[in-house]
Amino acid sequence: MPTSSAASGPTPTADTAPLSLCAREPHVPAERLVAEMVPPPRFDSVRFATYLPDPNQPSQSEAVRVLEEFAAGLGGGPAAGSGRRRLFGFGKAPRKAPTGPRGVYLDGGYGVGKTHLLASLWHATDAEPARKAFGTFVELTNLVGALGFQQTVRTLSGHRLLCIDEFELDDPGDTVLVSTLLGKLVDAGVALAATSNTLPGKLGEGRFAAADFLREIQGLSAHFRTLRIDGEDYRHRGLPEAPAPFSDEQVTRAAHATRGASLDAFPQLLEHLARVHPSRYGALTDGVRAVCLTGVRPVPDQSTALRLVVLADRLYDREVPVLASGLPFDQLFSEEILRGGYRKKYFRAISRLTALARDARHLVEPR
Structure with missing residues (x-):
């Protein structure tokens, strides 16, 4: 079960004119869309150590172990052309991807802590913030719309890691677009991590959700290892x-x-x-x-x-x-x-x- 710091809450004051x-x-300029591809404020401070696995769900502890190893495998010094030049695709050509899985897919229901774990992976990866990106599927498609496909490829190709939260399997056009983008990034040596949600009516049938994901990303399935995370929605537990x-x-x-x-x-x-x-x-x-x-x-x-x-x-x-x-x-x-x-x-x-x-x-x- 994940934890997060409680919101400090708004400050009660004397009567003020509310915003609208x-x-x-x-x-929002395109540069801001790129700069904001980091874990959102709710997940600023999450780490693997702050994820509290449900003792009744061993898959949660196993997911932490595998993701810690995955993050360790992404370690190393920054590649040439890092920083703003690398962010927008300039500098030396990116390294080629090594053989073997270069991605992880977190499969599970609502509220089992997939985003917590995805953000923890981002924080644990030894790379400067400009060389790792975190965003939802919708934010990634918005980035392509703002920059264009080729510029998005150049922008993200110098990254060590791309984390995609809430991968959508219900829009064929966007899914093909992102699948093609991910193929270009894998060829450039970028590691991938993604989450999606099992439908409430299919809890316990995570293999179907995983199969849907791997089918939709077409030729990339060999690059992903699926991690099933069981459990109930922590937002409502107790x-x-x-x-x-x-x-x-x-x-x-x-x-x-x-x-x-x-x-x-x-x-x-x-x-x-x-x-x-x-x-x-x-x-x-x-x-x-x-x-x-x-x-x-x-x-x-x-x-x-x-x-x-x-x-x-x-x-x-x-x-x-x-x-x-x-x-x-x-x-x-x-x-x-x-x-x-x-x-x-x-x-x-x-x-x-x-x-x-x-x-x-x-x-x-x-x-």
């Missing part, structure tokens, strides 16, 4: 049920009493997300210490739902608590939406928003 996410339309939503008045009052809080009506926020590219959702939350939402209701369609998933991921990465009125987060997505091909994303969003709702309780209730 709907008033923000951030511009914890109370998700807090019931608060009233509009409670949410509004908390937003005015908390420095750095934002306050938005949920329907208007969903409309605003349609006007902001998902690659900018992280920048959308810059400086926000709590998100307060009124009138939470089910999302109207799949496109809106997918945008909300990206925002939930960015808020979770940054440990931003979410205080809301309206319906509880486990009622965000209709049964029809949950039956579709993107259901693993929606279950992840529910899990993460529920955790952030717990973090926000102290904004209304005494500690």
Whole structure:
């Protein structure tokens, strides 16, 4: 079971004018997308030593052992052309990949600590930050969109390690794009690590998820070793049920009493997300210490739902608590939406928003 430091939480103050996410339309240059390919703030301090394996799940301890060995195998001094010149693909040609597996795939359900372990691998790899990259599958496709395919290959080819969190198996076009990119990077000697989620209905059937992953990355399967990580969602293990939503008045009052809080009506926020590219959702939350939402209701369609998933991921990465009125987060997505091909994303969003709702309780209730 992973651990992470508790969020310090927003600071209650006298009445202040809250921020508004709907008033923000951030511009994010490509250089920032590259520079931010590091573990998010929630995983700044995680290490293999801070991962606490469930004694009833020996696969968790085994995963730590294998990943520590994998990180040790990536050690060594920086290659020529490191730093900014290497980051954008200049300098000497990268080394060729050695024989044998150059990648690991962490297969398991929600909340078993795959991202914790992936970030720990990034931290444990002996390379300067400019020569190892960490990002979600969505962030990687956004990088290709911003830089172009060839420039992305040049940018990442000088890296020692690329970590891809939440590898998506439900978008054939993006999956082929990333598979082709990874093939170029493996040829350049870059080591790979990836995670994905087993669907809630397939817990215990991790071999199917692993087979899906290896099939989708086509000719790269020989470069990956699959690590199955069993266990239950630590975010809900031994914890109370998700807090019931608060009233509009409670949410509004908390937003005015908390420095750095934002306050938005949920329907208007969903409309605003349609006007902001998902690659900018992280920048959308810059400086926000709590998100307060009124009138939470089910999302109207799949496109809106997918945008909300990206925002939930960015808020979770940054440990931003979410205080809301309206319906509880486990009622965000209709049964029809949950039956579709993107259901693993929606279950992840529910899990993460529920955790952030717990973090926000102290904004209304005494500690």
